[in-house]
Amino acid sequence: SQQGEEDPQALSIQEGENATMNCSYKTSINNLQWYRQNSGRGLVHLILIRSNEREKHSGRLRVTLDTSKKSSSLLITASRAADTASYFCPRSSNTGNQFYFGTGTSLTVIP
Amino acid sequence: GAVVSQHPSWVICKSGTSVKIECRSLDFQATTMFWYRQFPKQSLMLMATSNEGSKATYEQGVEKDKFLINHASLTLSTLTVTSAHPEDSSFYICSAKFPGGHYNEQFFGPGTRLTVL
Numbered sequence: 001s002q003q004g005e006e007d008p009q010a011l012s013i014q015e016g017e018n019a020t021m022n023c024s025y026k027t028s029i030n031n032l033q034w035y036r037q038n039s040g041r042g043l044v045h046l047i048l049i050r051s052n053e054r055e056k057h058s059g060r061l062r063v064t065l066d067t068s069k070k071s072s073s074l075l076i077t078a079s080r081a082a083d084t085a086s087y088f089c090p091r092s093s094n095t096g097n098q099f100y101f102g103t104g105t106s107l108t109v110i111p
Numbered sequence: 112g113a114v115v116s117q118h119p120s121w122v123i124c125k126s127g128t129s130v131k132i133e134c135r136s137l138d139f140q141a142t143t144m145f146w147y148r149q150f151p152k153q154s155l156m157l158m159a160t161s162n163e164g165s166k167a168t169y170e171q172g173v174e175k176d177k178f179l180i181n182h183a184s185l186t187l188s189t190l191t192v193t194s195a196h197p198e199d200s201s202f203y204i205c206s207a208k209f210p211g212g213h214y215n216e217q218f219f220g221p222g223t224r225l226t227v228l
Binding site (some may be wrong): 099103 | 117143145147153154155156157160202204206208216217218219221224
């Protein structure tokens with residue numbers, strides 16, 4: 001199994017600024033997914049990007065994927081205090097069924 | 112999107128007792144569900160894969176006799192923490208794999224906070 005590697009571990013920005021977090025992985029993938037977890041809550045699926053896609057948008061979210069570098073980035077534009085959460089890009093098992101999580105990026109948006 | 116619920120949302124129990132946590136997919140049938148554990152300020156750790164109608168598959172280091180999993184229907188998986196001890200206190204989260212499609216998207220429950228005194 002390969003755990004996700006999110007970077008940075010922690011990020012603090014002012015409301016209205018953009019937040020960028022990165023994800024690296026080691027093996028080939030079919031797709032990569034980003035999830036958000038608010039403190040003490042379950043996870044919310046944010047966006048899925050397929051291996052043949054390079055960029056994808058969803059509202060204020062922009063995800064890029066560089067398969068040659070085995071990395072992805074999540075950009076949150078015009079951040080809000082409500083975006084304060086931990087963000088994860090879990091790795092899939094070889095079968096694609098299981099997810100293995102890294103430590104995530106803890107984002108704090110200061111009002 | 113698909114909804115997954117957990118019950119209870121929190122539970123406090125005495126050491127030595129058993130606690131059952133339910134995970135339900137509310138608007139879809141899930142042949143595969145997953146159980147995770149999360150300690151404070153740590154990431155989610157996959158405990159086991161729950162398969163409807165068959166035995167659960169446990170991750171390395173997870174005691175199957177300690178954490179009993181039953182996936183008796185397509186919408187319900189239960190996790191029973193047997194003879195709970197304070198070190199079992201944690202946040203337990205389940206997820207359900209959305210059936211069909213080409214992707215391995217999982218929908219997560221809101222979690223259950225277990226405190227063992």
